Amino acid sequence: MDVFVQLLSYPDVTIALPVSDVLVQLLTRATRETPCKGRFLMLFPRLPLVGNALRASSQTLQNVMNNERLSEQNSAYRHHRRLCQVVVLLASIQLDLWNPKHLPPNYELLLDLLLEVTAHPSLNVTILALQFWKRAIAHQTYRTVRVPPPLVFLCARSY
Amino acid sequence: MLVNIALREWPNKWPDMVDLLLNNLASRGLTELQFALNVFRRLSEDVSNAFENADATAKTAQPYAAPSAVDTTARTLPRSRQKAIVEALTNLARDRLINDLVHAIAAHSHALMQQGVSNEEKAAHQAVLLMALNTLYAFTEWAPLEYVSFFLTFLSYVR
Numbered sequence: 001m002d003v004f005v006q007l008l009s010y011p012d013v014t015i016a017l018p019v020s021d022v023l024v025q026l027l028t029r030a031t032r033e034t035p036c037k038g039r040f041l042m043l044f045p046r047l048p049l050v051g052n053a054l055r056a057s058s059q060t061l062q063n064v065m066n067n068e069r070l071s072e073q074n075s076a077y078r079h080h081r082r083l084c085q086v087v088v089l090l091a092s093i094q095l096d097l098w099n100p101k102h103l104p105p106n107y108e109l110l111l112d113l114l115l116e117v118t119a120h121p122s123l124n125v126t127i128l129a130l131q132f133w134k135r136a137i138a139h140q141t142y143r144t145v146r147v148p149p150p151l152v153f154l155c156a157r158s159y
Numbered sequence: 160m161l162v163n164i165a166l167r168e169w170p171n172k173w174p175d176m177v178d179l180l181l182n183n184l185a186s187r188g189l190t191e192l193q194f195a196l197n198v199f200r201r202l203s204e205d206v207s208n209a210f211e212n213a214d215a216t217a218k219t220a221q222p223y224a225a226p227s228a229v230d231t232t233a234r235t236l237p238r239s240r241q242k243a244i245v246e247a248l249t250n251l252a253r254d255r256l257i258n259d260l261v262h263a264i265a266a267h268s269h270a271l272m273q274q275g276v277s278n279e280e281k282a283a284h285q286a287v288l289l290m291a292l293n294t295l296y297a298f299t300e301w302a303p304l305e306y307v308s309f310f311l312t313f314l315s316y317v318r
Binding site: 003004006007010012014015018019021022025026029030033035036039040 | 261264265268269285288289292293295296299300304305307308
């Protein structure tokens with residue numbers, strides 16, 4: 001797994017992009033197919049590597065933005081967008097399997113990354129996170145709690 | 160051409176194709192391994208396209224596309240052949256291909272990241288790595304999630 005996730009930060013985006021494509025494909029399917037969902041929580045210990053890749057790709061994107069307009073045709077942008085999707089999809093899976101007594105490792109980092117995605121300058125990226133927050137607020141598990149746990153967690157942390 | 164033959168003959172009339180490609184051919188060198196993986200990538204993409212086309216046909220009631228004598232695709236094959244190929248590819252993914260791909264990804268990414276690798280060697284490793292990732296992606300599109308996500312549970316042990 002470490003090898004696989006490390007490739008997300010590989011300097012050549014032609015290698016890094018198919019890795020993020022595979023992860024997004026698997027995670028997207030996992031959000032729809034219940035039986036294997038728990039398996040994807042194994043990605044949480046590697047979340048710092050995902051975070052590093054996301055920040056590195058963000059930096060690359062800043063450099064690219066100076067020279068050209070961003071679009072899905074641009075591999076660096078596509079890779080960056082996939083990494084944001086990985087964060088949001090992981091959060092969605094964790095939300096589906098929410099258990100306040102057993103938070104996964106690096107849960108706080110996940111929330112930090114989610115906030116970064118939410119505040120992203122590109123609306124195409126921000127909308128991914130907003131879709132997650134919308135799901136979190138409407139999640140049936142939290143009807144009795146009134147405020148969804150990720151938000152509680154964030155609010156508690158800010159004090 | 161090999162993909163065309165496989166679509167017509169494998170697995171019923173060509174049961175040793177997997178052995179021929181993944182054992183005999185792939186062990187000869189990096190180019191041969193890349194070629195062998197490409198055959199399975201193309202087969203998997205063909206199956207995935209056939210699924211999408213079947214969905215689209217069901218929705219729009221498009222006329223049946225007559226098979227071409229020169230170029231075979233899974234879409235133009237009789238339903239029983241499609242079923243046999245999907246079953247064979249699914250079994251292959253479960254039994255060995257995903258495992259082989261993961262080991263190829265780990266081995267060639269390690270080789271890439273090592274110091275003192277010549278540019279030629281680097282290009283060869285990069286080409287195999289890219290092919291392995293693209294093949295994995297082709298399978299993640301349609302193969303049972305249980306099999307294609309299995310690597311997440313043991314990749315951490317691959318060093």
